[in-house]
Amino acid sequence: MSQQVNNTLWALSRNSIFESNILKGEDRVDVAVIGGGFTGTSAALRFAEAGSNVALLEAEYSGFGGSGRNVGLTNAGLWINPEDVERSIGKRYGERLNDFLSAAPDMVYDLIDEHNIECDAVRNGTLHLAHSEAGLKAIEERAWQINARGGSVMLLDKAETYKLTTAENYLGAIHDMRAGTIQPLEYCHGLMKAAQNAGCKVYTNTPAMSIRHKRGRWHIKTPKGILIAERVLMATNAYLEHILPLIKRSYTPMHYCQLASDPLDDEKLKHFLPGKNGTWDTRTVMRSYRTDADGRIIIGTIGNIFMDNAPILTSWANKMIRETFPDVGPVNWTYKWSGRIACSKSYIPNIHDLGRGIYSISGFSGRGIAPGTAFGRAMADFILGRTNSRDMPLPFNTVKSVPFNKIREIYYETGSQLTRLFDHL
Ligand SMILES: Cc1cc2nc3c(=O)[nH]c(=O)nc-3n(C[C@H](O)[C@H](O)[C@H](O)COP(=O)(O)OP(=O)(O)OC[C@H]3O[C@@H](n4cnc5c(N)ncnc54)[C@H](O)[C@@H]3O)c2cc1C
Numbered sequence: 456m457s458q459q460v461n462n463t464l465w466a467l468s469r470n471s472i473f474e475s476n477i478l479k480g481e482d483r484v485d486v487a488v489i490g491g492g493f494t495g496t497s498a499a500l501r502f503a504e505a506g507s508n509v510a511l512l513e514a515e516y517s518g519f520g521g522s523g524r525n526v527g528l529t530n531a532g533l534w535i536n537p538e539d540v541e542r543s544i545g546k547r548y549g550e551r552l553n554d555f556l557s558a559a560p561d562m563v564y565d566l567i568d569e570h571n572i573e574c575d576a577v578r579n580g581t582l583h584l585a586h587s588e589a590g591l592k593a594i595e596e597r598a599w600q601i602n603a604r605g606g607s608v609m610l611l612d613k614a615e616t617y618k619l620t621t622a623e624n625y626l627g628a629i630h631d632m633r634a635g636t637i638q639p640l641e642y643c644h645g646l647m648k649a650a651q652n653a654g655c656k657v658y659t660n661t662p663a664m665s666i667r668h669k670r671g672r673w674h675i676k677t678p679k680g681i682l683i684a685e686r687v688l689m690a691t692n693a694y695l696e697h698i699l700p701l702i703k704r705s706y707t708p709m710h711y712c713q714l715a716s717d718p719l720d721d722e723k724l725k726h727f728l729p730g731k732n733g734t735w736d737t738r739t740v741m742r743s744y745r746t747d748a749d750g751r752i753i754i755g756t757i758g759n760i761f762m763d764n765a766p767i768l769t770s771w772a773n774k775m776i777r778e779t780f781p782d783v784g785p786v787n788w789t790y791k792w793s794g795r796i797a798c799s800k801s802y803i804p805n806i807h808d809l810g811r812g813i814y815s816i817s818g819f820s821g822r823g824i825a826p827g828t829a830f831g832r833a834m835a836d837f838i839l840g841r842t843n844s845r846d847m848p849l850p851f852n853t854v855k856s857v858p859f860n861k862i863r864e865i866y867y868e869t870g871s872q873l874t875r876l877f878d879h880l
Contacts, residue, residue, distance in 0.1 A: 572645025
């Protein structure tokens with residue numbers, strides 16, 4: 456099997472250092488959180504602040520999963536339109552979920568302020584770019600649906616879009632001021648540190664290898680120890696390993712890859728997103744563009760990245776820059792990486808009550824910075840007994856398999872690779 460390329464800009468350029476231990480021997484807690492991404496760290500922080508005896512187990516390091524590999528677009532809402540949310544889970548829950556996720560970026564930026572998380576947070580709005588007439592209709596409809604529900608996104612015409620992006624061939628955009636960008640790994644790291652400062656025991660490099668319910672408590676075995684907890688929150692999304700494999704059936708893995716350049720000089724940067732907004736477009740095989748605090752340009756698209764398809768990706772990226780941002784000139788792609796997304800059948804996350812005090816949330820479907828942060832807190836409040844299941848933004852459901860899951864996975868990956876192969880020619 457081909458070796459995966461994974462030199463993540465966010466991990467290689469981060470400033471903060473995080474100290475934590477491997478779990479050795481036995482520890483007993485009220486609550487165990489499994490998974491150290493946005494969801495798990497946000498939940499752990501909430502538990503710790505409520506005075507719970509809580510421990511977080513992370514198989515690798517904070518942000519190893521999607522949280523440390525993503526684009527960093529702190530968006531409001533989900534990929535699907537508000538009306539589709541209401542159609543899928545009913546009007547009552549749909550309206551509640553739309554409101555909950557519309558406000559979720561506020562929670563992210565408030566946490567950043569409250570805990571002084573240094574993560575290059577910018578809140579100047581994101582741009583959803585229309586790449587075709589059909590894309591333009593799609594964003595017009597989306598903007599209308601958001602604004603009909605009390606949002607205030609703006610529709611930009613072609614000239615206004617060009618002014619903020621200097622990107623050729625885009626016909627318009629939604630400018631959503633609720634949103635912005637962050638350095639996602641630093642944010643995740645900051646949340647984990649905040650949880651630890653609030654009293655959460657953090658065990659990194661500590662995978663949960665097995666889990667059994669004995670005498671009213673969960674016994675979670677790790678390579679060097681055992682964690683005994685009354686209640687457990689699984690926050691492993693697309694990176695679930697070793698335990699409870701049934702959850703994997705409820706989502707389809709899909710990959711997204713990114714390339715980041717060397718830092719560019721100011722002259723070149725004038726020709727790549729002068730408005731400094733994070734952006735993505737309406738293509739089925741979507742593209743994203745942003746810059747980082749050091750002036751690197753970062754582009755992304757759907758699909759995985761291996762040693763043998765990396766040259767095609769580089770050639771695709773060069774062609775894309777020539778065609779879309781022609782005045783930038785040649786760039787050197789220093790970082791290339793990919794990450795796994797958990798796509799649920801409806802593109803809405805699933806919350807599961809697996810019985811006897813164990814709960815799970817997964818299926819963020821590529822929207823996890825604000826939703827993971829907000830749902831981590833909501834799940835913690837529910838487990839703490841502060842809210843009941845009827846108050847949750849989503850109904851709990853039983854684990855259901857995505858139909859034709861393997862075929863769906865192959866379809867996503869093959870479709871994106873073929874599109875790129877065709878586009879790079
Ligand atoms: C390439 C990419 C780009 C994306 N871009 C965006 C974006 O711009 N904006 C946005 O909102 N969302 C984006 N997303 C989605 C977002 O990153 C995810 O939805 C989010 O990170 C999910 O967070 P999480 O905490 O639920 O899971 P994760 O961050 O995946 O964390 C799960 C953790 O669980 C750990 N784990 C698994 N099994 C075990 C075990 N047995 N024991 C202990 N630990 C375990 C893993 O090591 C992992 O660290 C993107 C995702 C990807 C992959």
